[in-house]
Amino acid sequence: MFEGWDAVTLARAQFAFTMSFHIVFPSFSIGLASYLAVLEARWLLTGREVFLNLFNYWLKIFAIAFGMGVVSGIVMAYQFGTNWSAFADKTGPVIGPLMAYEVLTAFFLEAGFLGVMLFGLKLVGPRLHFLATLMVAIGTLISAFWILSSNSWMQTPAGYAVNADGQFVAADWLKVIFNPSFPYRLVHMVLAAYLTTALVVGAVGAFHLLRNPHLAGSRVMFSMAMWMATLVAPIQIIAGDQHGLNTLEHQPVKIMGMEGHYQSHPGGAPLILFGLPDQQEGKVKYALEIPKLGSLILKHSPDAPMPGLDTVPRENWPPVPITFWSFRIMVGMGFLMFGLGLFSLWCRWRGSLFDSRLLHVFAVLMGPAGFIAVLAGWITTETGRQPFTVYNLLRTSESASPLAAPAVGSSLLAFVIVYFVVYAAGVTYLLRLMAQPPHPGEVGPPHEMPTRTAGITPAIEGVSQ
């Protein structure tokens, strides 16, 4: 099997597949951990039971999502060695310590306090328990810090030298960590995680409001989520714009791919709204474009010249059809979120936040929007870096392990089968929990529940119907 295949292509497919399945869970758990900390803090401050109920409700969901993030994350950590050993050898001295710091400062913190957070409220009391929740939330953010620093270094390498063995070595650790694209990517990703979570929480709240507009838990979570969407979506659009300008400065070829700029535009570039990029012919077919707007957005001047991919050797082109479309999907989702935020604000002002069926249906439909945007955004930035793993310095084709195609193909096949089984089950369980409304006397994860044979007790099932 896989004899005629290219091992590097298979390794890339494996990375894309396992990464796409993985990133969904951290994006959710980063936001959800912070949300849980906020819920518990409000419970401790106000003593209102609805916050404790919501905390326990989302804690069960968090436990599943976090576990799935952990196991798919271990796969990612080892993949650098299994499929990308040349990359590991050459970049290990720079990226290795960053990832090891992630383990030391974030993974252990999350894992160490997770048990207490999930099962320990009655054992340690509310104050220490809140500390544990806070540590888990902080851990997820520290984790984002380090992993985005390493990813950003691959996009915009800085502070490095190359030694006699051809390895990258750090010349200045601060420049390595705070490389040019890192602050932008970190802000953009953390906001994305918060938005993703807000949209899920909002969709669940809206779903239950559609069935019963009076349930306190649904109202509180929906209101909180809509505040988040209202406030964060516009900030995210600004952050994304700034990130784009930073990319133009440090990775102009990636921008060419995202914009579909095969040709140079010495007198000002158009904004191509839609079209079919043809990588072979090197042009965007059926392009629907607004003249000069590309230069206006990217250079803040309608007549600013913009070089295109015709100034770049073809072997250094990113796969434009992918980056062009994934970028548009991400931006489209961003504006839909912005729209949801505005609509909810208007309903809130009119006093119909908990009654507008249109708003609730919109919010339910937007539930997965954050995940779609995160995936599309990562596809944009990762394929936009191609054909390099370390931008302009190390080619993807020179990064792979010296493995034959059958080895890489078999492991890819194994991951595909296993992930579809495990994730189908996991998503089913998550949706099943979300389908229950939050109710008074909500209990935490199942280890504190009475002995029972099924996952959902008949009592809880009765409430939902």
Place this chain on the structure above:
Amino acid sequence: MSLAIDLATVWALIIAFAVFVYVVMDGFDLGLGILFPLFPAKADRDVVMNSVAPVWDGNETWLVLGGGGVMAAFPLAYAVLMPALYTPMIAMLIALVFRGVAFEFRWRAQGERNPWDLAFAGGSWLAALAQGVALGAILQGVKVEARHYAGGWWDWLTPFSILTGVSLVIGYALLGATWLVMKTEGRLRDRAYRLSWLLLFAMLGAIVAVSIATPLLHVQYTQRWFAWPNIIFTAPVPIAVAAVTVLLLRALANKYDYQPFFLSLALFALSYAGLGISMYPFIVPQSITIWQAAAPPNSQIFLLFGVSVLIPLILGYTAWAYWVFRGKVRPESGYH
């Protein structure tokens, strides 16, 4: 130069420590999964799972530190060993996916037979076997050419690696059984005692078999253990193994709660020390020493700062988490 040499040794010790903590912590954790088929009653299984549910994630994090630490401190070794151990590594990762999600999923599954119990047991078996096989494959050495692994993707499969794989399954099962002795009561604990006896003898058999087979792999291993004057330093290891075994037999005979687990850990520590004696100073036996594989000093020093502050901190709050969930797990204890 002398600084670099010292650093590489320091880092070898740090990695060895991280891997050992992993083996100790996830060892009993995997061991519980290995023993799972022997506890068919649902009530027993719930207790077994609850005895480790609050800490399993932390246990597994040491594996990520071991891998990440090798990539950071000895990138060449990481780059050579991971492709060489390709199949066992992929098998281990997939096994860990199954058993990891089982901790939450098994409470959510509906129906009579719980498929995630099977995932937990099967995943634990496969992960333990794969780790043991990987250990054997490292000991027997891998083919290296110019900073690359140069062998095929089934080179690891030999009778020796199968022996080390099975041995580790037995060892983890012993840790799991003695953990249950410590954490449970009544019928479950009696069962764990009986299993501990059996597994202890199996473990001793495995130690003897691996100890005989290892020197036969390479003449270097033979010299390391038996040549004069090395034998002065190596002889205490088997003597200590014998002493710990006697103590462990006594602890089991007297039905002590805590001693069997900690003495089993001591047995692991001694086997692990024996492994270190065989391998040092190679990180890829017979091909790459720790100095050849070492990352530049500034990478090792940069991370050393973090390790020296953070590892004690991590051990501190991990100990706290174990303390919070200390004592016997009673079937009704968590349910208020």
